[in-house]
Amino acid sequence: EEPMSICYMKRYIADTEKKAKGAPQFPTPAASTGKKVAIIGAGPAGMAAAYYLALAGHKVTVFESHAKSGGMLRYGIPYYRLPDSVLMDEFGAIEKLGVEVKYNTAIGRDIKAKELEKDFDALLIAAGAQGSSSMRIDGEKNPGIYAGIDVLGKVAEGQKVDLGTKTFIVGGGNTAIDAARTAVRLGSKAIILYRRTRAEMPASDFEIEEALAEGVEIQYLTAPLAAEKTVDGLALKCIKMQLGEPDASGRRSPVPVEGSEFTESCTSIIAAIGQRVLADCFADLGVELTKKGTLAVDPKTFMTTRPGIFAAGDCQSGADIAVRAAAAGRKAAYSINQYLAGEEVTGEPVLFNSSMGALSEVPESLFEGKEKASRITMPVIEMDKRKSSFQEIETGFTSEKARKEAMRCLKCGCEKEKDCKLREYATRYGADAHLFKGERRGYDRDDSHDDIRIETGKCISCGSCVRACAEIKGLNILSFDGRGFKTRMHAPFGHSLVDTKCDGCGECVKVCPTGAIMGKK
Known part of the structure; x- marks a missing residue:
């Protein structure tokens, strides 16, 4: 089968929210820190950083050489793919957080980069690759x-x-x-x-x-x-x-x-x-460049060779896709927060991630009962209109199309991703799964029950589910089998969960820290 249309589904959610609520809804910024941050460039990297820094309570001023924000999202992607109205909504909402954007202000022509370094507590260069x-x-x-x-x-x-x-x-x-x-x-x-x-x-x-x-x-x-x-x-x-x-x-x-x-x-x-980076206007800052002509930064913190001066997006990575520029802006904002707080600048922590193996290695039998369905196609305007105007080509999913596409999802990811205790502790203490040699747990799943799914490969043998079932329900539906590394949690005597007295109450799901037991609904 073809992959899920994730981008189209995200668009459907955004379109639906806009119809219901108007402008994008953002959290309320934290109390003012009294710190000021200057950002050069109102493109995806600069405005992503501005968003996160504003939420953290900093006063953010963005310097943009063009008359509108968006960077390459506006001036490099035609409106038939990404309409002006969408950009105005998204970037306008960021300005409403208190971010000030000084338009038609070019570094080197209207203001020197060195002046920004003197007037602000931190500086982020996110000028893109404009050459x-x-x-x-x-x-x-x-x-x-x-x-x-x-x-x-x-x-x-x-x-x-x-x-x-x-x-x-x-x-x-x-x-x-x-x-x-x-x-x-x-x-x-x-x-x-x-x-x-x-x-x-x-x-x-x-x-x-x-x-x-x-x-x-x-x-x-x-x-x-x-x-x-x-x-x-x-x-x-x-x-x-x-x-x-x-x-x-x-x-x-x-x-x-x-x-x-x-x-x-x-x-x-x-x-x-x-495309190439036009770095001459930053020469007075004394930041170093790479052999490619991009701004040299620490790959984890996005700080340049000058403390307090950071760089993110195409000016640091070379010309790349917008989503990676936005991600770089978010990561740079994390480091800037650390710098402004007087902390050691270590950068955004990389979350611990452990895979059960490549998706291609997952046996097809695990998805028995899943109906195969073709990918839902995006509706588009007529070809004559496409070729004669800059009208947006894709019209978006209807609710019915979005529902059908969502039903194609095989749910192959971990549903405990956001609050997995194993991931939290492994990230905090720097655990590295590659340091452990020898036998590894295979991928095993008991999907027999209508309400509960068990994936023993994620089990850390903490016993919380066994105790919850015994103490709250007075049952012994779950137990351990084996000794040492080979210990597994499952229904007794090799039975499937559906063959037990489990009524799907979910008490075991509530206490499982790693997603080894999850509810289906």
Whole structure:
């Protein structure tokens, strides 16, 4: 079966909450700490950090060079995928927590980074990767040749962008796909040139298929060599490639095919081959950079080489997906909290996690009785509307579709994840399961009872369930079998729970600290 549509289900919940309550509902911030934090960049990393720092009671001021917040969520993802209204709701709610955003304020142009260091108790750099990588070809500076993120940004700002009738997009990532689909909506024939094959293309398969459905063409194993200005537009000289040995990324390196050069005419060219950090404006802070040109940080605390100055998001990791930038902002906020409290800055603790093995190793028999069902597809608008406007393509799940998709869940995760005592103590004391050698418990589950599920692999033999059953119910439905490491808790004499007098009262569930016994309802 196909995987669950987790993203679509999250969207359904958000859409439903918005209809019922309007703006997103956030907790009430803690009392003021009197501490001030400056954040450079109102993108996913910066605003995620602002959210958590504001909840902690700090006064947060964000400095944003654009007229609106969102960063690459707004200026790098087209509105047909992520509408302006959604961004306004989400980021507007963060500002209502007391976060001040100074728009149209660029570091280096309007204010020096060094001034922020002096005026605030801590500084977080979350400026993203706003620069475009060069194609390194002759004629790259000719009129009609654009950077992918520049085109997407101008369209997001409502500026007029004239690409003409035929556009070549150079690159194979999601930015290249977004630029190509944007070109289609601007009335241009969009052709992507990628120097490897579909198998090596870094863009998501879903986005590639969406682009192809909208009429975008992709020429694989093709690389640009030079661009020239012509009377009618541009001439792009290209060469065919073949795959050689793998490079540092693990992908096979493209090698030019001798004598395969050819020239194509077009009206515009969009370069979407990568992004880089524009770090010059932070030079006065004295923070160190990596060989890649990103800000060097402690990977656990996100603190730079200067105490009190932190960095998170693309400016620290290099261009990456938005959800990881938001996570980095949350983690940086945790460290900033520690710094402002005068504590040792150790970073967000990594929760102990122990797996029963790969999901592919779980026997199919454990899911007997589960009806197989195809993944529910997301409703979309008509193709003509898609190609001629920036209207949001996906319309969202109905309640019925969401219910059907939710019913497909096999519940393969641990339902005790949020309050597992074993996890809590293992995290607190730094337990490492990999240090224990020898025999390991296998995955075993008694799912026979209508109300109770037993997974003995999670049992720590504390005896709480045995005592609860005996002392509260006066029954001996649960017992231990075996000695030492092989001790197991289950129904007596190898019986299944359904063959006992268990009435599903749940007293054993209440006292189990690890989720070895869980209720089904």
